[in-house]
Amino acid sequence: MMRISYILLLAIVATLTQTVATHALWFSSSVGWIGPILPACVAVCMALYSRSAVDAALAGWILGFALELPLAGETMGVLSLLFAAGGATIYTMRDAFFRDRVITQAMLGFLFCLGIFEISVLYSRVALPGSARSMGAAALQVLLVAIYTGVFTPIVCAGLKPLHHWLWPAAVERR
Amino acid sequence: MRSLGRRTKWKRPTRKAALTGLILLSLVLIVLENTGQRRIPYTLSHTLRPVLAPLGEATIYLTSHIAPAPMTNDERQAEFSAILVQVKQVINDQQQRINELRHWRDAMEGFPCLLIDGHVTVREGNPLRELRLVDVGDNRGVRPGYLVTTRRIVTPYENELPKGLAVLGSNYIIGVISDSAANTATVQLVTDSQFQMPATLYRMLAPGQQRDVFVSTPSGGLEKKTVTHDGSTAGSYPVGEPIPVLAKGTGKQIVLQQVPATHNIQPGDLLTTGPSTTNLLPIGLTIGRVVDCRFESKDPHHVDVYVEPLADLSNLENVYIVMPASRGTK
Numbered sequence: 001m002m003r004i005s006y007i008l009l010l011a012i013v014a015t016l017t018q019t020v021a022t023h024a025l026w027f028s029s030s031v032g033w034i035g036p037i038l039p040a041c042v043a044v045c046m047a048l049y050s051r052s053a054v055d056a057a058l059a060g061w062i063l064g065f066a067l068e069l070p071l072a073g074e075t076m077g078v079l080s081l082l083f084a085a086g087g088a089t090i091y092t093m094r095d096a097f098f099r100d101r102v103i104t105q106a107m108l109g110f111l112f113c114l115g116i117f118e119i120s121v122l123y124s125r126v127a128l129p130g131s132a133r134s135m136g137a138a139a140l141q142v143l144l145v146a147i148y149t150g151v152f153t154p155i156v157c158a159g160l161k162p163l164h165h166w167l168w169p170a171a172v173e174r175r
Numbered sequence: 176m177r178s179l180g181r182r183t184k185w186k187r188p189t190r191k192a193a194l195t196g197l198i199l200l201s202l203v204l205i206v207l208e209n210t211g212q213r214r215i216p217y218t219l220s221h222t223l224r225p226v227l228a229p230l231g232e233a234t235i236y237l238t239s240h241i242a243p244a245p246m247t248n249d250e251r252q253a254e255f256s257a258i259l260v261q262v263k264q265v266i267n268d269q270q271q272r273i274n275e276l277r278h279w280r281d282a283m284e285g286f287p288c289l290l291i292d293g294h295v296t297v298r299e300g301n302p303l304r305e306l307r308l309v310d311v312g313d314n315r316g317v318r319p320g321y322l323v324t325t326r327r328i329v330t331p332y333e334n335e336l337p338k339g340l341a342v343l344g345s346n347y348i349i350g351v352i353s354d355s356a357a358n359t360a361t362v363q364l365v366t367d368s369q370f371q372m373p374a375t376l377y378r379m380l381a382p383g384q385q386r387d388v389f390v391s392t393p394s395g396g397l398e399k400k401t402v403t404h405d406g407s408t409a410g411s412y413p414v415g416e417p418i419p420v421l422a423k424g425t426g427k428q429i430v431l432q433q434v435p436a437t438h439n440i441q442p443g444d445l446l447t448t449g450p451s452t453t454n455l456l457p458i459g460l461t462i463g464r465v466v467d468c469r470f471e472s473k474d475p476h477h478v479d480v481y482v483e484p485l486a487d488l489s490n491l492e493n494v495y496i497v498m499p500a501s502r503g504t505k
Contacts, residue, residue: 019300026302028489032426033302054190061197067300069220070308076216077204084198117303124369127209133368133425138303141426145302 006166007046007059011066014039019070025148031141036148039063040113041156043083047090048100048108048157049168060087064116078123082116089115102154109153114146221356224308290324291315291496293360305367305424306353307491309360315496317360321352322448322497324460325486347486348448348460352496362494365462365484370424373449374462376431376480377413380404381443388415389437397437411443419449422462422482429463431480433471440468446482461485 018038026035046059064083068076090108097104121138125131160167188196204216293309311317325347351372353363363370378388382404389397402414418438420431434440444465467481 015300019297022300023298028427030427033305035302037301052190054194058190058194058197061194061201065197065201069222070224070297070300075205076208076220077201081198081201081205084194084201121303128369131368131423133423137425137427138368141303 003167004058004062006163007062010042010160010163010167011039011062014042014063015066015070018067029141029144031137031144034141034144034148036152037067037113037117037145038152038156039067039083040116040149041109041153042160043087044090044105044109044112044153045157045160046167047087047112048094048105049164050087050091051168053088053091056087056091057084058087060084075120075124075127078120079116082119086112086116105154105157106150110146110150113149114142117142117145217354217356220354221359224356224359289498291317291498293317293323293494293496295362295491295494296359303368303426305364305370305426305488307350307362307364307494309362309494309496310358311496312355312358312360314358316498317352317355317496318498319352319355322348322460323350323352323362324348324495324497325491325493346460347484348462349484349486349488349491349494360496364488365422365424365429366427366488367424368426370422370429372422374420374422374431375447375449376418376420376434376438376440376465377445377447378415378418378438378440379411379444380414381411382406382409384411386414386441387439389439390415413445420446420480422446425481428466429482429484431482433474433477434480436470436476436478440465440478440480442466442468444480 015038022035022038026033028034040063043060043063046063047056050056050059061080061084065080067083068079090112093108094100097108118139121135121142125135125138204219207213207215291311293311295307296310297308299306309317309323348365350362350364350367350370352360354361365372378386380386380402385401385403387399387401390400392398404412415438418434418440420434422429422431424430429446431446442465446462446465448460448462463482463484465480466483468478469481471477471479
């Protein structure tokens with residue numbers, strides 16, 4: 001069973017790192033800033049090694065909430081909800097992949113980020129009308145951010161490997 | 176059957192129940208946000224700030240300085256030489272400007288605003304948003320809606336400024352305060368995708384330039400007039416009537432939509448704060464410069480104007496929050 005206290009700690013560390021340190025990896029493009037989203041990488045790793053869909057969703061919710069907590073009061077609640085749904089989806093999808101390989105992690109990280117942030121952009125468009133930003137530019141920015149996050153996901157998963165016995169005391173080895 | 180006398184044991188909620196509760200919390204937050212009740216979401220978002228602000232301050236400048244690739248000595252020397260030439264040009268330009276503006280000074284009674292100096296401590300972690308956390312908040316009287324500028328306004332102007340004066344020094348508006356906590360406040364940058372502010376667009380005429388403008392006639396119509404730079408100043412000056420626009424952030428730039436094509440907007444024109452900010456700001460401060468104009472696909476009579484902020488938003492360090500003097504003296 002997953003240890004919630006460690007997940008909370010991990011979410012805080014991931015969010016703080018994302019907010020204060022990952023900007024060195026960002027680059028500017030014609031559609032805006034492109035950078036990896038660390039809590040999304042962690043949520044994918046959690047979903048890959050969780051023992052139940054509920055655990056994966058719970059970890060996703062905590063990470064999503066931690067990401068939207070620090071600065072943006074607006075649209076609060078959306079990311080946590082989407083991260084929870086994303087975590088549960090990755091959990092149910094993971095068996096479709098034959099082995100837990102780097103490419104699998106990268107692919108799932110990409111899909112997770114793409115799905116969640118495209119929906120989040122769409123929600124912002126509907127809930128906060130009057131945005132001057134074209135949907136195409138926003139979608140392209142999310143796509144590039146998702147690719148970057150996908151590249152980072154295997155690195156984060158490898159970094160979390162030594163913590164497996166703390167996060168999941170009786171971790172089940174994946175095929 | 177359990178006897179009534181036995182003490183009921185508290186049962187830990189199952190993970191499923193906990194997850195259901197958290198999902199409900201998310202839904203409640205979404206509903207509160209959509210109904211305009213932002214107190215709870217904002218209070219929640221303030222909880223991490225005591226940890227986040229000092230940590231962010233320690234690393235934000237470090238990361239902004241390690242990001243560029245190291246330069247060789249030759250490259251550095253070449254860069255310094257280029258900077259030196261630029262600085263000399265800027266000094267000459269500023270000197271000329273000071274001379275031009277000197278005569279205004281006596282006619283003015285002081286700048287009726289207080290400036291709160293703030294330090295950017297945290298940059299938004301989500302690359303899709305453009306928000307910054309500054310180290311001043313309710314403790315210094317910062318309130319949502321206040322404008323944020325990059326530089327201290329150096330001249331103690333006191334009188335109302337004459338019409339048409341678009342730029343005063345190099346003070347750029349970079350955003351507005353969107354939320355203020357005890358010791359911190361969030362600045363929404365002008366490029367943020369949710370940013371919106373009424374603004375004013377000035378058509379500028381550079382030395383040697385000639386352009387067509389439509390001016391209002393006494394009968395209420397429009398008359399085309401070709402204006403040429405009169406050579407009275409070494410710099411650009413505004414021509415025609417100021418155009419009221421709505422500035423919106425696109426995530427990268429600022430866009431002004433539905434601007435009538437007859438205004439003949441050109442790259443180089445200036446965007447400043449509009450009359451709606453007169454309660455916050457006595458003069459129009461510059462926001463950015465027009466870089467592109469595109470006809471709207473559905474309406475050829477209107478253009479979308481793209482504006483690049485004049486301030487370097489990627490490396491914000493010291494900012495000034497403009498507080499109306501009437502509020503500050505209360």
